[in-house]
Amino acid sequence: MMTFRKEFDQGLEQLNQWLVEMGEFVEQSVEKAINSLKDNDQEQAKKIIADDVKVNEMEERILELGLKLIATQQPVAKDLRRIIAAFRIANDLERMGDLSRDIANAVLRLQGEPLIKPIIDLPRMGEIARNMTYEAIQAYVDENVDLAYKMAKDDDQVDALYSQISRELVLLMMENPRNIAQAQVLSFVGRYIERYGDHATNIGESVVYLVTGKRPDLNA
Amino acid sequence: MSTLIEAKDLNLFYTDFHALKNVNLTIPEKAVTAFIGPSGCGKSTLLRTLNRMNDMIAGTRIEGKLTISGTDIYSQEVDVETLRKKVGMVFQQPNPFPKSIYDNIAYGPRLHGIKSKQKLDEIVETSLKSAALWNEVKDHLKRSALSISGGQQQRLCIARALAVNPDILLMDEATSALDPISTLKIEELVQDLRDKYTIVMVTHNMHQAARVSNQTVFFLNGEVVEYDDTEKLFSNPEDQRTEDYISGRFG
Numbered sequence: 001m002m003t004f005r006k007e008f009d010q011g012l013e014q015l016n017q018w019l020v021e022m023g024e025f026v027e028q029s030v031e032k033a034i035n036s037l038k039d040n041d042q043e044q045a046k047k048i049i050a051d052d053v054k055v056n057e058m059e060e061r062i063l064e065l066g067l068k069l070i071a072t073q074q075p076v077a078k079d080l081r082r083i084i085a086a087f088r089i090a091n092d093l094e095r096m097g098d099l100s101r102d103i104a105n106a107v108l109r110l111q112g113e114p115l116i117k118p119i120i121d122l123p124r125m126g127e128i129a130r131n132m133t134y135e136a137i138q139a140y141v142d143e144n145v146d147l148a149y150k151m152a153k154d155d156d157q158v159d160a161l162y163s164q165i166s167r168e169l170v171l172l173m174m175e176n177p178r179n180i181a182q183a184q185v186l187s188f189v190g191r192y193i194e195r196y197g198d199h200a201t202n203i204g205e206s207v208v209y210l211v212t213g214k215r216p217d218l219n220a
Numbered sequence: 221m222s223t224l225i226e227a228k229d230l231n232l233f234y235t236d237f238h239a240l241k242n243v244n245l246t247i248p249e250k251a252v253t254a255f256i257g258p259s260g261c262g263k264s265t266l267l268r269t270l271n272r273m274n275d276m277i278a279g280t281r282i283e284g285k286l287t288i289s290g291t292d293i294y295s296q297e298v299d300v301e302t303l304r305k306k307v308g309m310v311f312q313q314p315n316p317f318p319k320s321i322y323d324n325i326a327y328g329p330r331l332h333g334i335k336s337k338q339k340l341d342e343i344v345e346t347s348l349k350s351a352a353l354w355n356e357v358k359d360h361l362k363r364s365a366l367s368i369s370g371g372q373q374q375r376l377c378i379a380r381a382l383a384v385n386p387d388i389l390l391m392d393e394a395t396s397a398l399d400p401i402s403t404l405k406i407e408e409l410v411q412d413l414r415d416k417y418t419i420v421m422v423t424h425n426m427h428q429a430a431r432v433s434n435q436t437v438f439f440l441n442g443e444v445v446e447y448d449d450t451e452k453l454f455s456n457p458e459d460q461r462t463e464d465y466i467s468g469r470f471g
Binding site for chain 1: 426454455456462463469
């Protein structure tokens, strides 16, 4: 059967490719941010903050291309859902980029002082959230609804670790008021990673929407 | 919405060619139903069965049942003239009579026995108003219908169809010969008319179907592939062939 949509298909393919690139970038940025916390590395943190503008630009070009495709190709059905999903995913990834930047800012607030406790669970949380992002993008590329659901389930582990870390930090604060400033910063980092996981879950929702046209609530 | 038109196991043959295959369809009243599909898919054929226009094509044979308000329109008792009064039609090319604007509208009512000048004036005015043409032509109703623009002529043809007070209005590619502004005017008109009339339209313009209709039927090779609310059919169709057609992958 003859097809008549070369330019349109190329545009959609480009959109896919840019989303994958953006996903990889955001995956790396959270990993680097948490490493900078673990190593208390102020220089690395500054670099992550400076890099955030790149994520914003990546979102911008996805929005512009999607807008152009809607205006010129009048997409319907799955083509239209693909573009709507791309907008939503790009928006989630942009927020995830911001959260990596927030973690890096928290590292700067620590000012290189020795840490009140070894950082173990926050990196574990970060690793799960990073892997969720990887799987979310993979689910998008392969249009794999099962993987989207599986990935969203991993968010429960992130949430559980967050509760555990919060409790520990409260105890540290009660133990010694000198811990309060740093414990608060670390508690915020926990919150940022937890939010990061929620956005990854949103990407899973967008994948389900793209494939089935229905909007599940995977964050529930 | 209650059903006005119903096709049951409808088959149509043009001599040897099987043009409609086991069509089962219910069309609700006072709504716009659009038929879409590639050339030769049967959409215009089905439209023309609704007022028996296919009767004029030699070698046409119909099997199955087609009812309007419960009456089988292919039964012997049905008077074709009465049927066509109830089921008006507008074609691709505007086809006003080479008469005045007034006489174009009054033609049908006169044929059906209305002689009173006052009554005819009234019909002309309400029909032209319903077709959103009154304000543009009210000061020169005696002018030839051929002197107005193509878009105006098409609205005149709609007014002419409305003048005999039909229940159903069939539109066969009614905007494909018009410029974009005239097209939008007709689309707007269709949306105004759907509160009073049952409208069935054939269109090659999928976005027109998406904009204007409540229900959409997708035809392929003489069969109904999918029939659903327009919103559903254009956002999340059930059948892959529908998806491929509306996304421009073939056709």
